[in-house]
Structure formats: structure tokens, C-alpha cells
Amino acid sequence: MTEDRKLLSLTIDGLTVTVPEGTTILEAARQVGIDIPTICVHEATTANGLCRLCVVDVNGGRLLQPACIVPCQDGMHVETDNARVQTSRRTILEMLNAAVDLSQAPAIQDHMTRYNASPDRFPASARREHPFLDDNPFYVREYSRCILCWRCVQVCAEDAQYVFALTIDSRGFNSHISTAFDISLPESTCVFCGQCVGVCPTGALKPRAEWGLEQGMTAARIQANNRQMRKQLPKRGRSSDEGEG
Amino acid sequence: MVSASHAESLESIISRFAGRGRDALLPALWAIQTASGHINLEAVRALSLALNVPEADIYGVIGFYSMFHDQPTGETIIRVCTSPSCGLAGSDDLLDHVCQRLGVEPGQTTSDGRYTVEETTCLGLCEHAPAALVSQRGVGERSVPSAVDLESILADHSAPYPAVTGSLTHLLLDGIPVDRAQTLAEYGDYSALRRTLNDLMPDEVVAKIQASGLLGRGGAAFPTGLKWEMARRSEEKPHYVICNADESEPGTFKDRVLMELRPHLLLEGLALCAYAIEAEQGYLFIRGEYPLATQRLQQAIDAAVASGYLGDNIMGSGFNFHVEIRRGAGAYICGEETALFEAIEGKRGFPRIKPPYPTRVGLFGKPTVINNVETLCKVPGIINRGGRWFRQWGTDLSTGVKLVSVSGHVSRPGVYEIPLGTPLRQVLTELCGGVTGRLQAVLMGGAAGTFLAPDEIDTPLTFEDLRTVGSTLGSGAIMVFNDSVDLRDVLRRLGAFFQHESCGKCYPCQLGTQRQKEILDRLHAPLPGDRERLTDIGQTMSESSLCGLGQTAAAAVLSAMKRWPHLFE
Numbered sequence: 001m002t003e004d005r006k007l008l009s010l011t012i013d014g015l016t017v018t019v020p021e022g023t024t025i026l027e028a029a030r031q032v033g034i035d036i037p038t039i040c041v042h043e044a045t046t047a048n049g050l051c052r053l054c055v056v057d058v059n060g061g062r063l064l065q066p067a068c069i070v071p072c073q074d075g076m077h078v079e080t081d082n083a084r085v086q087t088s089r090r091t092i093l094e095m096l097n098a099a100v101d102l103s104q105a106p107a108i109q110d111h112m113t114r115y116n117a118s119p120d121r122f123p124a125s126a127r128r129e130h131p132f133l134d135d136n137p138f139y140v141r142e143y144s145r146c147i148l149c150w151r152c153v154q155v156c157a158e159d160a161q162y163v164f165a166l167t168i169d170s171r172g173f174n175s176h177i178s179t180a181f182d183i184s185l186p187e188s189t190c191v192f193c194g195q196c197v198g199v200c201p202t203g204a205l206k207p208r209a210e211w212g213l214e215q216g217m218t219a220a221r222i223q224a225n226n227r228q229m230r231k232q233l234p235k236r237g238r239s240s241d242e243g244e245g
Numbered sequence: 246m247v248s249a250s251h252a253e254s255l256e257s258i259i260s261r262f263a264g265r266g267r268d269a270l271l272p273a274l275w276a277i278q279t280a281s282g283h284i285n286l287e288a289v290r291a292l293s294l295a296l297n298v299p300e301a302d303i304y305g306v307i308g309f310y311s312m313f314h315d316q317p318t319g320e321t322i323i324r325v326c327t328s329p330s331c332g333l334a335g336s337d338d339l340l341d342h343v344c345q346r347l348g349v350e351p352g353q354t355t356s357d358g359r360y361t362v363e364e365t366t367c368l369g370l371c372e373h374a375p376a377a378l379v380s381q382r383g384v385g386e387r388s389v390p391s392a393v394d395l396e397s398i399l400a401d402h403s404a405p406y407p408a409v410t411g412s413l414t415h416l417l418l419d420g421i422p423v424d425r426a427q428t429l430a431e432y433g434d435y436s437a438l439r440r441t442l443n444d445l446m447p448d449e450v451v452a453k454i455q456a457s458g459l460l461g462r463g464g465a466a467f468p469t470g471l472k473w474e475m476a477r478r479s480e481e482k483p484h485y486v487i488c489n490a491d492e493s494e495p496g497t498f499k500d501r502v503l504m505e506l507r508p509h510l511l512l513e514g515l516a517l518c519a520y521a522i523e524a525e526q527g528y529l530f531i532r533g534e535y536p537l538a539t540q541r542l543q544q545a546i547d548a549a550v551a552s553g554y555l556g557d558n559i560m561g562s563g564f565n566f567h568v569e570i571r572r573g574a575g576a577y578i579c580g581e582e583t584a585l586f587e588a589i590e591g592k593r594g595f596p597r598i599k600p601p602y603p604t605r606v607g608l609f610g611k612p613t614v615i616n617n618v619e620t621l622c623k624v625p626g627i628i629n630r631g632g633r634w635f636r637q638w639g640t641d642l643s644t645g646v647k648l649v650s651v652s653g654h655v656s657r658p659g660v661y662e663i664p665l666g667t668p669l670r671q672v673l674t675e676l677c678g679g680v681t682g683r684l685q686a687v688l689m690g691g692a693a694g695t696f697l698a699p700d701e702i703d704t705p706l707t708f709e710d711l712r713t714v715g716s717t718l719g720s721g722a723i724m725v726f727n728d729s730v731d732l733r734d735v736l737r738r739l740g741a742f743f744q745h746e747s748c749g750k751c752y753p754c755q756l757g758t759q760r761q762k763e764i765l766d767r768l769h770a771p772l773p774g775d776r777e778r779l780t781d782i783g784q785t786m787s788e789s790s791l792c793g794l795g796q797t798a799a800a801a802v803l804s805a806m807k808r809w810p811h812l813f814e
Contacts, residue, residue: 039752049598051752052789063796064788069598084788088753091785095756122760123772148749157299167305168593168749171576173759175749180304181286181315188301 010076017072025067025078026054036080037089037111040149041068042199045159050150053111055088056080064088090115098122099173101145104203108147130176135184137229138192140211143176145204152177152196152205165190186233252280252383255288263295268609270296270306270591274313275533275572279383283314298591309593309748311365311575312533319354319361323398324378324534328367328495329688329724329738330652334374339392340364346395366577366742367495367692368534371652371724372409372659378534386536408502409659411676414638414646417622418662421506426541428548432509435554437625438516442562445628450521451477454624456632458644463489463580463617464690464720465793466643466708472614475604476522479612484524487589487608487615488515490531490538491573491580494691495742496722499648500618502660504531504538507622508545512568514621516555517628519566522614527566530585532573543570577746581792582607582615584748595750596792617720619648639665643707647718653725654681666710669702673725682727686808688735690719692742693797695804715804733768733812736802740765743798754795757786761799768812776813779806 005020012029019028024047029036039051047068055064057079064085067078079085093108094117102108112119130143153166165188169178179188197205212222258280262273273292277284284307286300293300307313325331325340340351344362347355354361370376373390377398380386390406392398407424421427441450455470476484488511492500504511515527531539546568549555557565576594578584583597586608607613623645627635635645643665649672652658656678663672669687673680687697695716697704704710711718726735744762749755761782764775783799790796806813 048750049791050750052791053752055789062788066791084784087781088785088789091781092752092756092789095760095782096752098760099756122763122778124767125760125763148752148755164299164301167299167301167308169305169308170749171309171593172744172747172749173755175755178301178304178308180289180300183286189299 008072008074008076010072010074010078012078013080019072021071023072025056025058025065025070025072025076028072029056029067029078029080034080036067037114038068039108039111039147039201040151042149042151042201044199045151045154048150050148051092053089053092055085057082057085086115090117093117094119094121096147098125099128100147100202101127101142102147102202104145105147105201107201126173128173128176134208136186136190136192136233137208137226138194139197139205139207142204142206145202146177147202147204148175148177149201151199151201155195155199156190160195161191161193163189163191163193166196255281255291259291259295262292265296267296267298267591268589270298270303271310271571271574271588274303274307275574278313282318282320282382283316285315296591302592305593306591309576310533310573313574317354317358319359320382321359321399322361322363322380324363324365324368324380325351325392326366326368326370326374326376326378327364327738328371328692328742329735330367330371330496330658331375332734332738333653333726333730336375339375339377339394343395343398365534365575366745367493367497369492369498369501369532371496371498371650373406374652374658378536388535388537408506409657410502410506410661411657411659412646412662413667413676414662414664416626416646416662417503417507417510417619417648418660423506426505426545427507427509429509429545429552432507435509435513435516435549435560437628438513438520438554439560441517441520441628442560442564447477447521447523450517450628453628453632454521457623457627457635458632458639458641459620459623459627459635460643460708461617462619462623462647462720464494464693464717466718469616469620472604472616473518473521475602476607476612476614479605481605481612483526483611484522485608485611485613486515486519486522486524486527487582487585487613488527488529488618488621489580489582489585489615490529490535490618491585492535492618492720493532493577493580494693494720494722495739496652496688496691496724497650497720498652499650499660499721501535501538503618503622503648504535505541508542509549510622510625511542511618512545512549512555514616514624515568516559516566517624518614518616518621520564522612524614525565525567527568528571528589528608529568530571530573530579530589532579533575534573539570539572546570576748577742578748578792578794581794584792585615586613593748595748596794598791619721640705640707640709642709643718647706647721649706649721649723651677651723651725654684654727654730655679655725656681663706665707666705668705669697669723672706672723673702677725680725680727682729684725685728685730686726686732686735686805688724688726688801689722690717691722691724692739693794693800694719694722695800696808698808715807717800732805732809733765736768736805736812737765739801743794747794747798751789751791751795753786753789754791754798757782757790757795758798761786761802765802771813776806779813 049066054067133141460466584594740762743758747758
């Protein structure tokens with residue numbers, strides 16, 4: 001739309017900000033140099049308000065609001081870093097760290113430092129452990145590192161690729177990313193476009209070559225290995241059994 | 246037991262649903278689950294082509310709902326409820342007994358493939374605790390009240406269990422049979438709908454509901470008339486009406502009783518709502534654990550259609566209204582209105598971000614009114630007799646009468662109708678025959694509610710008075726605990742409930758319900774710092790979760806912490 005959007009005036013941490021209607025609190029804060037932390041949002045995917053790390057206090061309301069999706073309103077008073085906000089952010093980070101391997105998620109580790117999140121806050125906690133999956137020559141999957149940001153599922157579906165190879169299985173704490181019936185990626189509708197690998201923030205999805213180098217393999221060995229895997233790929237299509245093994 | 250010849254073939258199911266689109270997914274999955282006891286890859290691939298839904302999406306839907314299985318199950322599935330009211334009545338022993346007799350663990354199937362045993366959350370039979378639900382593939386499903394042992398669970402109860410009801414007023418439940426559904430002849434000729442179609446414009450119907458001050462009875466207490474007005478004014482068409490019959494709040498069973506006993510009252514209320522907001526299609530979304538209510542409502546719909554009270558050109562007025570029952574599949578979250586829309590649309594029951602609100606963007610993206618069963622059952626009376634009549638009961642802010650579901654340690658657990666403003670003490674003593682033993686605590690509003698201590702039971706039961714004492718009326722669940730109960734055990738069950746029912750969409754609830762459960766599991770031997778952990782988890786879930794489930798998942802725990810701090814030391 002080219003028509004002029006209505007301008008709104010609000011305060012963020014005491015600073016007055018004027019933005020066009022439709023601007024999110026997150027965008028408005030960035031305009032005045034206020035950094036609200038986020039995990040799940042990505043410029044290529046639809047924001048779903050999942051991680052809630054970006055919650056802010058709006059007019060002292062009972063509920064904190066996710067800045068990534070809540071649009072600015074005229075006269076709004078936003079506090080982006082008060083005690084309530086800090087408790088939520090710190091607790092979310094501590095609970096996440098107790099569930100998932102964040103060792104290859106430097107941005108989240110930075111958030112943990114910023115919010116004094118203790119890595120040991122939740123002892124005796126169940127972790128989301130999943131087997132390492134190496135079923136194709138292109139990328140590997142280590143869902144013990146998965147934080148359920150949904151980006152891979154979204155780019156595989158309507159946000160980019162329209163391939164629909166991935167879904168979320170189960171629910172609650174036990175949710176995990178999966179193909180239909182956990183079939184291997186070559187048996188699924190995956191086209192190995194790599195979009196999911198590109199948007200993964202935690203190293204749960206990783207190019208096979210990068211993983212091989214981490215494991216100390218030589219480039220030549222990785223290439224040979226990948227060639228071998230390619231030969232073993234099942235034929236695509238619904239009756240794929242003959243290609244296995 | 247069912248033989249293979251009775252089961253509908255996959256081919257037949259697929260051809261029956263082919264071309265119907267994604268919103269037929271849950272009904273189709275139910276058909277396959279019923280016919281073959283599970284839904285395998287072959288079935289998913291066939292369904293994917295027939296409905297044009299990606300196979301991974303279908304798998305994700307199966308994984309979301311507890312009553313769908315992607316692995317073979319026994320011919321008979323026995324589900325034993327272990328939520329608080331059944332827990333008090335010995336459900337743990339019952340589950341142990343059933344498992345021992347069949348030689349399996351919960352979640353397992355006997356080696357001969359005849360039985361699968363599952364532990365389940367509240368079945369809505371709390372007045373008959375302990376309860377179980379038996380599913381026999383393709384040949385019927387039934388709730389089992391007052392389950393004692395394996396034999397009592399497997400015995401075919403052909404005589405339906407009677408409801409226990411009573412009231413201080415005489416609106417919804419008095420003078421009707423309590424062991425069968427009221428027939429259409431007994432109910433009458435849909436006189437409120439007839440009058441409305443003859444004499445009232447849609448905005449006049451809305452005005453009458455607004456004049457009554459009726460607040461939604463599902464738990465959120467939103468003004469019903471205002472909701473209808475907002476949807477009526479939405480220009481986008483078509484409009485939809487939905488009855489939220491996904492009653493799953495532990496300790497709540499009043500909607501089940503209404504549906505089982507007075508299905509036509511509900512249907513007339515739904516039709517009146519449809520007329521008021523100019524909708525022609527309605528859905529009744531009933532939780533999968535209510536087979537009897539589902540069966541009786543379908544019979545009532547068929548009877549009403551046959552008599553011209555539903556369908557096309559109702560009573561010659563030109564008004565068309567069609568109702569379809571949609572069956573849930575085991576997900577508490579689908580009681581959240583937007584998650585319920587997702588379920589009807591054939592998706593995982595993830596709640597949506599609000600706003601936009603359903604009255605503007607609801608089912609299939611269209612303006613939608615979604616009301617609780619009890620709310621809709623109030624409508625015909627208000628239309629016939631007026632808002633002022635309804636206001637003779639209750640207070641200015643909490644008008645009319647309300648059903649409460651009382652379970653636990655009272656002489657007569659059941660569904661009771663009270664004028665709002667009745668003190669809790671009066672309900673327990675006059676209607677329920679008194680507390681058995683010495684009162685220790687009352688849990689108001691179910692798992693998502695809050696505890697009251699014995700010195701708080703003179704509180705009048707209104708939305709505003711309970712809010713003042715930091716509690717809630719919610720859906721009207723009242724769970725009573727005497728001093729023989731270990732409240733830590735109750736808290737443990739509540740923690741397990743929310744851990745099981747969190748949808749997993751937003752982090753505070755997905756992670757918080759798990760961490761909260763772990764701490765509640767060890768309340769008898771807490772780790773240093775557990776109280777502070779529970780407080781932080783509770784605050785984070787309450788303030789930062791996406792939907793009402795997460796926002797209330799710590800409410801009972803936080804209220805117990807305030808009243809009985811020693812439980813957490």
C-alpha cells in the first residue's frame with residue numbers, strides 16, 4: 001500500500017517514539033536503539049510469538065506482551081526491561097537451557113549472560129534427548145539441540161518452499177520436529193533445498209560437510225562418504241522401498 | 246469383540262471423505278482409528294491424497310491428539326482417569342489392578358492384542374469417581390462410572406448411569422429424567438425459536454441477551470450479548486456459531502450432564518444464536534471422551550431436523566441453520582476457543598494469537614460466536630421470559646443462575662443449580678449433604694483454578710466476590726478435600742495434568758509445565774530453592790504464556806503456596 005499510514009506516538013522506556021500504524025513494538029524499539037532480545041523471530045519466517053523472550057510490559061497490564069507481534073498503539077507506555085520482564089526472560093532461558101543443548105547457540109548464550117540466567121538453575125530436570133540423524137548426504141539432524149523455534153517447519157511449508165516434509169510431533173515438552181512417521185528425509189517429500197539448515201539457530205540442523213569437519217574428517221573423506229550415500233538414496237515417489245539398503 | 250468384517254475398509258473411508266478438504270481430517274482420522282485401531286503410514290498417504298493435506302501435517306495431527314494412535318492398539322482400549330477427584334477415590338489402585346490383571350504397564354497392549362490400558366486425564370465423571378472410558382473398536386464406546394475392578398469395567402452397562410442433580414432454582418435440571426435424554430416431545434416445540442422467527446429481528450434477540458447480563462459459563466465470564474453483537478456487526482460473511490462442548494477442565498462435568506439430559510435445550514439455544522448473528526452453519530465440538538453425550542446429541546439433531554426445527558427454511562421462516570457435531574480427540578487445549586477452531590479446521594490444536602478476536606476472525610477466518618454449552622442452554626429461557634426475569638437471581642454483575650459441579654469429599658457429589666451469590670458453605674451443606682470428614686481445602690474452577698481455605702467458604706459464589714479473594718468461579722468446578730487428603734498429592738496430579746496437556750507452542754508453558762511437574766513430584770523431598778523455582782515458573786507462565794492454559798497452569802500452585810506455605814518446605 002502506498003497510502004500514508006496513520007502515525008502513532010508512544011513511549012518506550014521513557015523515550016517518545018513516533019511510528020506508522022502497524023509497526024510492532026519490536027520494530028519501534030529498534031528504531032530508537034533499544035535492543036529487545038528474541039529467539040524465534042527471523043526475517044524470513046512468520047512471527048508466531050513462541051519464545052516469549054521479547055515480552056515487554058505494556059501499560060502495567062496483567063499480561064506481558066510479545067514485542068515481535070504486538071502492534072504499537074497511540075499513547076502506549078512500554079517498559080522493555082523492568083523486573084517483571086527480567087524474571088520472565090531469565091526463567092525462560094534457564095528452563096530452556098535445562099532442556100536443550102545450547103552449546104552451539106551463541107546468541108542464546110549471550111542472552112543468558114545478559115539476564116544472569118544460571119545454567120544450573122533447574123537441577124534434576126528432564127532433557128530433550130534425541131538420536132543423531134544422519135540419513136542423507138546433505139545435512140545431519142541433532143534434535144537434542146532443537147529449541148522448537150519452528151523456523152525449519154515454516155520455511156519447508158508456506159513461508160518459502162511449499163514442500164511440507166516436516167511437522168511437529170507430539171505436544172508440550174515432548175514436542176519434536178519430525179517427518180511423517182519419522183521416515184528418513186530421502187523417503188519424505190524433502191527436496192534438500194537447504195532452507196531449513198539456513199534458518200536453524202542452534203546447530204540442530206547442519207550441513208553434512210560442516211559436521212564432518214567438526215568430527216575431524218578430511219574433506220576428501222567427507223566427499224567420498226557423501227558420494228556413497230547418494231548412490232544409496234531411494235528412488236523418489238510413493239513406492240520407494242526398492243531403493244533402500 | 247469386533248470382527249474384521251464389521252470394520253469399514255480403508256478404501257471405503259477414503260472414498261467417503263475424498264475431496265472434502267482439510268476440515269474433514271479429524272472425522273476421517275476418527276473413522277480410520279475406529280476401524281483399525283490405529284492410523285498407519287499407508288492410511289496417512291491415502292488420506293493425504295484424498296484431502297489434499299501433506300502427509301507430514303497429518304502425522305503431526307495424529308501426534309497431537311491423545312486418542313489417535315500411529316501404532317496398533319488392542320481391540321479394547323481401557324482408559325483409567327487419574328485426575329484429582331478420581332485420585333481421591335482410589336484410581337491409582339484401580340489402574341494398578343487393571344494393569345496387573347492384564348499383565349501390562351499403562352500405555353501397553355496385551356500380547357494377544359485384545360486390550361490396551363492407558364492412564365488418562367479427567368473424563369468428566371467426577372461425581373462417579375473413579376471412572377474409566379472403554380473404547381471397543383467400531384462397536385461403541387462407553388463411560389464407566391464407579392469403576393471398581395477389571396470386571397466392572399468390562400461388563401456391558403446397558404443401563405446408563407443416572408446424573409446426580411439438584412437445585413435451589415428451577416431452570417435447567419429440575420423435573421426431568423436423570424437417566425435418559427429428554428425427548429423432543431417432552432422438551433416441546435422450540436417455542437423460543439418459533440417466537441423469535443415470528444416476531445423478533447436479530448438485533449432484538451441480541452438486545453434481550455444483553456439485557457439479561459448473561460456472562461459466559463465456560464470460565465472466562467465474557468458478556469454473551471456483547472460477543473453476539475460484535476459478531477453480528479462483522480461485515481465479513483459467512484458467520485459461524487460454535488458450541489464449545491470440549492468440557493475438559495478437571496472437576497467440571499455440568500456440560501456433560503446438560504448434553505446427556507437436555508440436548509434439545511442446547512440445540513434451541515444454538516439455533517437462536519445463529520439467528521441472532523445471521524449464521525447458517527453451526528458446529529458442536531464435543532470432547533472425544535464423551536461418547537454418550539455425542540450419541541444423544543446426534544439423536545436430538547436428527548429428531549429436530551426431522552421435525553423442521555433445524556435445517557432449511559425452519560418453521561417456514563426462510564431461516565436456514567445446519568448443525569454438525571465434531572468430535573475432539575483428547576486435547577484439553579481445544580477448550581481454548583482458537584485452538585478449537587484449529588481442530589475443526591483439521592490442524593494441531595495450537596491456540597492462535599489474539600487479537601484478532603473470533604467475533605471478527607474465527608473459524609475459517611470468518612466472524613464466529615463460540616459459546617459454552619451452559620451459556621447456550623440459558624438462551625431459550627431468556628428469550629421466552631426476558632432479561633429482567635433472568636436478573637431476579639444473582640447480583641448486578643453476576644446475573645442469573647449457574648451450574649456447579651461438585652466432587653470430592655461431600656455426601657452427594659453432582660451438578661447443582663444455584664442463584665449466583667449463594668455462599669459456598671450453603672452449596673456444600675444444603676445441596677451436597679455436607680462435607681464428609683473435616684474440611685481441609687476447596688479447589689475452585691478446576692485445575693486452572695485456585696484453592697480456598699476452610700475460613701473462606703462463606704464467600705458468595707459470584708465472579709466478583711471470588712476475584713476479590715484471589716480465587717475464581719471459572720467453569721463452576723468445586724473440588725472438596727477433607728483432612729485425610731495429602732494436598733501435595735493433589736498438587737502432584739495438577740502438575741502432571743498441565744504437563745500432559747500443554748500444547749507446546751509457547752516456551753513459558755511448554756517448558757514451565759514440565760519444570761513445575763518435576764518440582765511438584767518431589768514436594769515430599771524438595772531440593773533447596775524449589776519454592777523460588779516454583780514462584781518464578783508460576784510468574785513466568787502466568788504473565789508470559791500465549792493462552793489461557795499457560796496463564797493459569799500455575800494458579801492452583803501459587804494459591805496453595807499462599808495459604809499453606811508449609812507444604813513447600
